[in-house]
Amino acid sequence: MTYQGSSIPLISTRCCEPELPYEYEVARGWWELPRSIYLPLQQGGRCQVLFAGRPGSAAGPDVRDAVLRFISGPDPVLEEVGRVVGDVEFHVRASDWRTHAHDVDPMYNNVCLHIVLVCDDAQPTRRQDGRVVPTCSLADVPLGRKLVSLPLVEEICWPCQQLNVQQRDALLRRAGLLRFEAKSHRLLEELHTMDPARFQGLDAYDACLFLALAEALGYGRDRLTFRALGLRLLMGRGEIAEPLGRSLCPQPLDLARLHVLMNLLSRWRDVGIWRTLRNCLCPTSGQADYARMLANLRASFTAIELSQARTDILLCNVVLPFAAAVALLEHNQALAECARVLYLHHPGLPSNYITRSMCKQLQLSTEPRGSCQQQGLHYIYQQTCREKQCHSCIIGSQRI
Numbered sequence: 001m002t003y004q005g006s007s008i009p010l011i012s013t014r015c016c017e018p019e020l021p022y023e024y025e026v027a028r029g030w031w032e033l034p035r036s037i038y039l040p041l042q043q044g045g046r047c048q049v050l051f052a053g054r055p056g057s058a059a060g061p062d063v064r065d066a067v068l069r070f071i072s073g074p075d076p077v078l079e080e081v082g083r084v085v086g087d088v089e090f091h092v093r094a095s096d097w098r099t100h101a102h103d104v105d106p107m108y109n110n111v112c113l114h115i116v117l118v119c120d121d122a123q124p125t126r127r128q129d130g131r132v133v134p135t136c137s138l139a140d141v142p143l144g145r146k147l148v149s150l151p152l153v154e155e156i157c158w159p160c161q162q163l164n165v166q167q168r169d170a171l172l173r174r175a176g177l178l179r180f181e182a183k184s185h186r187l188l189e190e191l192h193t194m195d196p197a198r199f200q201g202l203d204a205y206d207a208c209l210f211l212a213l214a215e216a217l218g219y220g221r222d223r224l225t226f227r228a229l230g231l232r233l234l235m236g237r238g239e240i241a242e243p244l245g246r247s248l249c250p251q252p253l254d255l256a257r258l259h260v261l262m263n264l265l266s267r268w269r270d271v272g273i274w275r276t277l278r279n280c281l282c283p284t285s286g287q288a289d290y291a292r293m294l295a296n297l298r299a300s301f302t303a304i305e306l307s308q309a310r311t312d313i314l315l316c317n318v319v320l321p322f323a324a325a326v327a328l329l330e331h332n333q334a335l336a337e338c339a340r341v342l343y344l345h346h347p348g349l350p351s352n353y354i355t356r357s358m359c360k361q362l363q364l365s366t367e368p369r370g371s372c373q374q375q376g377l378h379y380i381y382q383q384t385c386r387e388k389q390c391h392s393c394i395i396g397s398q399r400i
Helices: 023-031 165-193 204-217 223-235 252-268 273-281 290-302 308-330 333-345 353-362 371-383
Strands: 038-040 046-051 063-071 080-090 111-116 135-137
Touching (some): 023 111, 038 135, 063 111, 165 308, 165 371, 204 223, 204 308, 223 252, 252 273, 273 308, 273 333, 308 371, 333 371
Antiparallel strands (some): 038 046, 046 063, 063 080
């Protein structure tokens, strides 16, 4: 088309609509599915969505910790294949799985359901470990063909959402203490198995504590690799697993934490890692001043260039449970009481994806105050909430 009397072509200003929706619209369709819906699978059978999961991060699957129930035939009771907790990946086309190289990426080896709009690939969706992932097309879901207008349904209340504030706070505190005790007993078991001859002059206390601190520096990153690096530093040898993401160079945050780990070993090796921290917990005289103890513990780690936020994570997850483990080993009631009181009165830890997810699950407007209750959220998530085992949950079972 041209203007009259001109050879200049007329460029249409009308925007072209895409033939297919974008991937974020597929994701919106997933989050708007009614709870406990049965999805038809391309391979046959059905999948019941017991819990839609939580959004994933920029790297890796789109959904984490979805709770699904796979059924091979028309009878949901007699022909149940199994209940699965795993990841979900979204694509517009089924072939995008291989186009995006998920079939060769181990980060997608926990994907248990592939949600697409168009099934354009005759080949099965296969993970890097060789397992086939069931595929569901939302176009086959009997809620209407228009993906962007899937109806919302009334939210079903979980048992844990029916407790009053006082009940919930008491149960979270109890769960936090159970997590503390579990960590202490695990560290006590490690202390019993430590062989000081393997660790270049460090005693069993320092070796056990150093490895636990190394692993804790990897929280939210790649904790197994950090623990392996800690073992390598202690022994001068050892295998190190390939880091997640397969990057040739560590990320800046990983480099910073590894620098802290080396500082910790070089500065505290001669004076003793546990002795340095124990001096902060056991004042030589006078009444216990817990605020000063916490300040001294924090100062010990900030002196080796660790942030206070990460320091608090190490204190609540490693140092205080380790002190309780040593107290059990030495029958030291004063040390046990000190570790427990500091844990109970610690003001709070940084938010993370588990605490945010659990706050949403429990319908909390803000995160609980204090590290003990926050750790209680972690305990409930790991023990029962990840798999939505409400009958066994320390909170949910109160209303069942």
